[in-house]
Amino acid sequence: MMTMEELAAREAIRDVIHRYVRAIDRMEEALLRSVFHPGSRHNHFYEGPSSDPSAPSSPEEPGDFIAFAFGFLSTCARTHHQLGNTLIEFDGDDAARVETYFTAYHLMRPKGDPLAGPTAYDSEMDYLVGGRYVDRFECRDGEWKIVHRTGLTDWMRLEPSCSQGMGDLPAATVGQRAPHDFINQGT
Numbered sequence: 001m002m003t004m005e006e007l008a009a010r011e012a013i014r015d016v017i018h019r020y021v022r023a024i025d026r027m028e029e030a031l032l033r034s035v036f037h038p039g040s041r042h043n044h045f046y047e048g049p050s051s052d053p054s055a056p057s058s059p060e061e062p063g064d065f066i067a068f069a070f071g072f073l074s075t076c077a078r079t080h081h082q083l084g085n086t087l088i089e090f091d092g093d094d095a096a097r098v099e100t101y102f103t104a105y106h107l108m109r110p111k112g113d114p115l116a117g118p119t120a121y122d123s124e125m126d127y128l129v130g131g132r133y134v135d136r137f138e139c140r141d142g143e144w145k146i147v148h149r150t151g152l153t154d155w156m157r158l159e160p161s162c163s164q165g166m167g168d169l170p171a172a173t174v175g176q177r178a179p180h181d182f183i184n185q186g187t
Contacts, residue, residue, distance in 0.1 A: 009096070010088050012144040013137055017100050020146075021081040026184070027073055027177045032066050037138060037145040044133070044151025045072075065149075075117030077107040077124070078175065094139040104129045107161060124161035130154050 002010075016035045023032035033051045040050035042065035049055060055063030062068035073079060084101030091097065106127040109116040136148040178184050 005093075006090065009090070009139065009144060012139075013088055013096060013098055014086060016137070016144060016146065017083060017086065017098070017133070017135075021083060021102070024069065024073065025079050025081055025175070025177075026181050027070060029066060029070065032069075035146055037140055037143075037147050040146055041148045044149055050146065050149060072117070073106075074115060075109055075120070076127075077109055079107070080105045080175075096137045096144075098133075098135040098137055100133045100135070102129075102131060102133060107163065121160075124163070126157075126159050126161045126163075128157045130156075 019031055020035045022028070023035070033053065036051040038051075042048060042050040044065070046062065046065050046068040048062075048068075049064045051066055052064040053066075055067075057063030057067040062071055082103045082105075084103070086098065086100040089097045106129075108125040108127050109120060110123050110125075111120045113120070131151060131153040134150045134152060135146050137144050138147045172182065175181060
């Protein structure tokens with residue numbers, strides 16, 4: 001039987017993982033930085049520090065994962081990350097190994113769009129990725145956060161977008177990036 005402390009730790013870890021995907025999809029930098037402990041490392045389409053706002057950064061050499069991620073995500077018209085199974089295994093009272101399945105959708109902007117990336121295609125593209133976040137969490141000063149993330153890719157798919165019907169939706173019900181998203185407007 002789990003103790004109340006272990007149940008609370010599990011919920012705190014899941015909350016960090018949920019805040020991560022919300023921050024990615026809404027492009028909320030402060031929220032994304034809040035899920036990593038200082039000195040954390042990243043290895044998921046990028047290798048280096050997870051969150052180091054003082055690191056020198058340029059489009060060619062992002063200073064940390066967050067600069068890298070936001071650089072790529074800005075070339076997408078929208079994204080949607082969905083979480084699946086999460087397995088949490090504790091290493092003592094203040095560390096845990098965590099594996100979380102994810103599916104990520106990215107609507108890539110086409111050539112000619114001023115926000116398109118340098119490798120844009122002639123038309124919008126649906127870029128889908130399925131994989132797992134394999135994280136090392138630590139509890140420091142009572143806060144569980146990621147200290148190392150490795151992203152494993154189990155499958156990818158890239159194909160021309162066939163999205164239809166989004167233009168028929170009321171603008172207020174279409175997800176946006178911060179600060180324009182409904183969640184940032186106060187509910």
